[in-house]
Amino acid sequence: MNWNFSAGNFSLRLPVSEQDGDALFALLKEQSRVDHIPRSAMTVDVQALDELRRMAMRFETREAAFWLVEGLYDKQLIARIGIQKINWMLSCAQLQWELSNAADLPVLQEVMPPLLNFCFSELGLHRIEVRLRAGSEPHETLLQQLGFHYEGCLPAQIEYNDTSVDMALYSRLSTD
């Protein structure tokens, strides 16, 4: 199975540990890009290498898959989008994204349909859900514009910076 594919003017590919560290660090060192998860931004570049190795290990066990989204021609990294906690028995997975400023709605409208199609058709998943910090704008608006359904809010799911964080829940089904 080929896990790399193109989507309009963009390519989605699995990361390569030896070559993607700098670009990933540049993306994930901005706190605003990971606030919705929520998670602390990276502060030193070796964290990106560690993250790449973790991604590779999680992919090996087919527990998760993360794609780097790059411009098809300029090869600039504009987002990381992944599915994790893949449950092959229940045919579902959790989607997570970190977006640069360039990854706006028109870009996501090019990228997300092929990505979801890959998850549903190639991987055979039925449900893709997104859990993110409740009140995370513009992410929640983007999800709704991309056809995700709001399902509710799970209270006190994460302890982050001494605060209990509620997580909003969105989903797309293969039958939507």
Added chain:
Amino acid sequence: MKFTPELSFSGGRVRPLTYDDVDALFELYQHPELPGQRVLDNKDNLIRMVDLSVQMAATQRGMMWALEVDGAITGMVSAFDWQPSLLRTMLRVDGLPQLTLAQRSSALKVCMDFMAEKYHLRNFGYQWIEGQNEEFKTMLTELGFKQSAVMRDAWRSGETSFANVVQFNIVLDKKKPVAGRLGEDSDINPGQNLNGDNNKDGGAA
């Protein structure tokens, strides 16, 4: 070492699983409550489940209790997806047809109270799956749970069929624990072993 306590409630008790329970548990799993859940045809898995119940409790990943009424096992209470550092867990009760709602509710509450007191858990979740007894939702609401989300097709009930999952949560208005050393014998950071002088929440197994 003992990790799962025996707890009494009006009309019954919950207690740790033992190998002697295999036949009763096998009978319990002849009456699956979840849509698509298969009737168990092999007792070997139940022996593994008893082992697992000890391992899960010892490592704070989950806890399983046999639910007894009048000395006979009529159900099970399970805590799973236990996240100690996030102060939350999910709960589930499986029961024979004769297990009443009141008994189910009392057993759930006594287990919840124990985990809140002993391990400072604040957030308990319960997933009701479409097709289960509707009265379970009322029972959860009466216990203080609130509906958090309706998760579409989140439960697989067959090869190509799915069921919605309604998630309920109760978040206790309870002070969060402060950090302590692992194994420290204090109210703030209790060890897992329930044997010994500090066993004030449950009797010996």
